[in-house]
Amino acid sequence: MKADVQKYVSSIGITLDRFISQRQSDFPYAKGELSQLLRDIGLAAKVVNKAIMNSGLIGIEGPAGYQNSSGEEQQKLDVVANVRFIRALTRGGEVCAVISEEEEEMIDTGNRHAKYVVAIDPLDGSSNIDVNMPLGTIFSIYRRKTPVGTPPTLEDVLQKGTEQVAAGYVIYGSSNMLVYTTGHGVNGFTYDFSIGEYILSHPNMQSKENGNIFSYNEGNLYDFPKGIQDFIEYCRRNKFSARYVGALVADFHRNLLKGGIFLYPPTKKAPQGKLRLMFECNALAFLIEQAGGVATDGKQRILEIQPTELHQRCPLIIGSKTMVEKVLQMLEAHQETVAL
Ligand code: AHM
Ligand code: MG
DSSP states (O other): OOHHHHHHTOOOOOBHHHHHHHGGGGOTTOOSHHHHHHHHHHHHHHHHHHHHHHTTTTTOOSEEEEEOTTSOEEEHHHHHHHHHHHHHHHHHSOEEEEEETTOSSOEEOSOTTOOEEEEEEEEEOGGGGGGTOOEEEEEEEEEOSSOTTSOOOHHHHSOOGGGEEEEEEEEESSSEEEEEESSSOEEEEEEETTTTEEEEEEOSOOOOSSOOEEEOOGGGGGGSOHHHHHHHHHHHHTTOEEOOOSOHHHHHHHHHHHOOEEEEOOOSSOBTBSSBIIIIIHHHHHHHHHTTOEEEOSSSBGGGOOOOSTTOBOOEEEEOHHHHHHHHHHHHHTTOOSOO
């Protein structure tokens, strides 16, 4: 191609679909189902992104008038995102069961021959909906334990984070991104509205070994274990930057790109922390470890916690390796563990 023409038809980059197909060889045992499942998630993410963008115009802001299984008020967009993802996963055919932060029980999709299960927080940070702030979707994918062809059971969905075959998040922010791992590094894709595709924009994302951003809910400070309070004092004395969006995906994403730590320790109101192991912590723990960072509940690696219930909560300390290790040292100095 002539050089002057090339200038006007420069490459658009690698689309999510093409990237997934190229990475198919990472899974010699798989026959393309996982790739298709990731594409289904990408499709639902586009649909949810559209709903979020239009929410003020088509009247889907505000409370839905229901509560989710944790007794929290659901927003209309929570319900919309939940339906969109479950529908995409069910109709896509690769998933035999879905668990969702917005659903009390496991959903049997009826896809008896599907090999995978998905845990999803369809719309994380929903208190940000009405105030035009970032939101997210978080997902984990596991291989089912029960034989293909049989109905799924809780054994399929109550798996440790170490069993994840893929995990990721979508961030609906100043741009829309999808970031995921299949255990071979972390890659981020930015949505190009003009062509309706996610394009690889952040290949091989790495967590900085150290950072200077700390993220936690300041209002809970005096409820935190002493070691955590000491760490926060250490951050302040070192003039680190305090940043807290109140949407985990956004706080995590910023810290991943810039270097930092996110903490949601136990509080009096939430003695096991607020965040959910299956819907929020496991996926982000898999991603941060793949990027070279650390995720702990203050006592053990998040990925090694054996879940016993779908909506189990756990404390979360996640981010740059040196910062998380500092927290653990400070907890140890008080002979504390965050987990109760
Ligand atoms: P949600 O899943 O109901 O939206 O709750 C989870 C959110 C996280 O995104 C965020 O990190 C946390 O709750 C903020 O909680 P708080 O308002 O207590 O600081
Ligand atoms: Mg959530």
